[in-house]
Amino acid sequence: MPIKVLVAKPGLDGHDRGAKIVARALRDAGMEVVYTGLHQTPEMIVNAAIQEDVDVVGVSILSGAHMTVFPKIMDLLHEREVDDIVVVAGGVIQENDVPKLRALGVREVFNAEASTQDLIEGIERIVAAHGRDAARRAAQA
Amino acid sequence: MIAHRVQRDLARAISAVENGHTDVRGALAQFAALGHAQRNGARADVIGITGPPGAGKSTLVDRLIEGFRANGETVAVIAVDPSSPFTHGAVLGDRVRMQRHAGDRGVFIRSMASRTAGGGLAPATRDAVRLADAAGFDVVIVETVGVGQVELEIVAVADVIVVVTVPALGDSVQTIKAGLTEIADMFVVNMADRPGANATALDLKHMVREGAREIPVLQTVAQDGTGLPALLDALAAKRGAGDSNAVRAVRFEVVRRARDAAVRAALAALDSDDASAVLDGLRDHTISRNDAVDALLAILGGPAHAH
Ligand SMILES: Nc1nc2c(ncn2[C@@H]2O[C@H](COP(=O)(O)OP(=O)(O)O)[C@@H](O)[C@H]2O)c(=O)[nH]1
Numbered sequence: 276m277p278i279k280v281l282v283a284k285p286g287l288d289g290h291d292r293g294a295k296i297v298a299r300a301l302r303d304a305g306m307e308v309v310y311t312g313l314h315q316t317p318e319m320i321v322n323a324a325i326q327e328d329v330d331v332v333g334v335s336i337l338s339g340a341h342m343t344v345f346p347k348i349m350d351l352l353h354e355r356e357v358d359d360i361v362v363v364a365g366g367v368i369q370e371n372d373v374p375k376l377r378a379l380g381v382r383e384v385f386n387a388e389a390s391t392q393d394l395i396e397g398i399e400r401i402v403a404a405h406g407r408d409a410a411r412r413a414a415q416a
Numbered sequence: 417m418i419a420h421r422v423q424r425d426l427a428r429a430i431s432a433v434e435n436g437h438t439d440v441r442g443a444l445a446q447f448a449a450l451g452h453a454q455r456n457g458a459r460a461d462v463i464g465i466t467g468p469p470g471a472g473k474s475t476l477v478d479r480l481i482e483g484f485r486a487n488g489e490t491v492a493v494i495a496v497d498p499s500s501p502f503t504h505g506a507v508l509g510d511r512v513r514m515q516r517h518a519g520d521r522g523v524f525i526r527s528m529a530s531r532t533a534g535g536g537l538a539p540a541t542r543d544a545v546r547l548a549d550a551a552g553f554d555v556v557i558v559e560t561v562g563v564g565q566v567e568l569e570i571v572a573v574a575d576v577i578v579v580v581t582v583p584a585l586g587d588s589v590q591t592i593k594a595g596l597t598e599i600a601d602m603f604v605v606n607m608a609d610r611p612g613a614n615a616t617a618l619d620l621k622h623m624v625r626e627g628a629r630e631i632p633v634l635q636t637v638a639q640d641g642t643g644l645p646a647l648l649d650a651l652a653a654k655r656g657a658g659d660s661n662a663v664r665a666v667r668f669e670v671v672r673r674a675r676d677a678a679v680r681a682a683l684a685a686l687d688s689d690d691a692s693a694v695l696d697g698l699r700d701h702t703i704s705r706n707d708a709v710d711a712l713l714a715i716l717g718g719p720a721h722a723h
């Protein structure tokens with residue numbers, strides 16, 4: 276049962292090179308990666324996460340808009356009763372915002388220095404510990 | 417409109433089948449128990465869109481969604497992309513082209529990795545289609561990558577099959593000929609803004625004329641919507657006359673099940689004592705590979721299978 280991940284790029288960042296590199300790295304680690312393109316609103320991200328029934332939503336932000344985007348995403352996930360989808364953040368995020376994001380329920384924050392290997396290992400670890408199918412995955416392993 | 421909660425439970429039902437946690441009957445029953453199953457049996461019109469990577473299938477699907485929604489119909493899309501044969505991972509990027517429908521509750525888009533070496537349809541595709549039908553969608557569109565001879569599985573899934581191609585030089589039409597005319601209900605030459613579209617369409621029309629069935633050949637520019645009204649009209653005509661397609665789908669379903677049963681029988685026969693004796697002979701080099709195959713086929717089905 277492969278881990279299914281939505282790689283989302285909200286906001287007005289102009290390019291998606293980084294997101295595509297991440298998507299391919301996760302694929303090469305055996306994950307199924309849904310990519311949705313640029314300029315996603317929180318509503319679009321959450322709708323996609325629900326329809327795709329992903330284990331993880333990885334949101335990459337370079338524009339500094341994380342403190343407006345993440346609360347909306349987390350609220351919507353709660354409202355739609357899919358709180359069991361793991362959310363992780365990546366991109367350029369100030370150190371002092373990390374605890375705030377965690378308080379919102381964001382499971383991990385990968386800063387710009389994180390390697391794709393860090394991402395892969397981080398996602399695998401979080402899904403094993405907190406993912407929706409954690410028990411089933413443990414039984415299969 | 418399909419409620420958020422129904423969409424969520426549909427998505428989860430598809431995963432349950434995809435991951436082998438339940439079969440489609442179990443999933444449909446669970447779905448009904450949640451109070452969601454709007455109807456039983458195949459009532460959604462199922463449209464298969466197949467063609468080579470990069471032909472513009474997803475962009476075309478985006479346009480079709482637009483067309484059906486304008487007509488008040490709800491649309492589910494199942495978009496299948498190949499899994500990597502090495503890591504079994506996949507990048508599923510079809511949604512990128514359809515994102516303007518992401519906020520529309522009349523639209524459900526699900527990407528699926530093929531999870532098989534051969535690409536083409538994911539094993540759970542047909543189950544996903546049935547579940548989307550049960551959720552009440554009016555139209556289900558299945559996008560699959562197909563090059564040359566498309567796996568005939570899509571025939572069992574779709575009522576109408578659209579083969580998408582692009583203007584190209586030389587042998588593109590020849591490639592299509594290898595099997596696709598058997599299953600195509602219409603051909604679309606997309607990227608008609610590029611040189612050579614008329615020639616490609618003409619080649620296809622000649623090819624189609626040789627067959628017994630009437631197969632429209634259309635040209636589109638998915639990017640700007642040129643040719644979409646004609647495509648929607650052609651689809652409407654085929655959807656209205658879906659009966660022979662149902663017959664075709666049943667034929668292929670029978671072939672599929674018969675093939676599955678034959679494979680199971682062969683595997684069982686390979687476990688028999690007679691078969692072990694033959695395989696021992698192979699290990700001891702007392703029998704050639706060809707003779708071993710013949711001997712095993714004879715064990716499976718009598719001399720008729722040996723050749
Ligand atoms: N010039 C041109 N480009 C198109 C047309 N339709 C799609 N494209 C582009 O072709 C590329 C591949 O399209 P996509 O829909 O993803 O193809 P798919 O792999 O068959 O699903 C994208 O960059 C589209 O914008 C068209 O009619 N004309």
Ligand SMILES: [Mg+2]
Pocket residue numbers: 473474475509510559
């Ligand atoms: Mg596509």
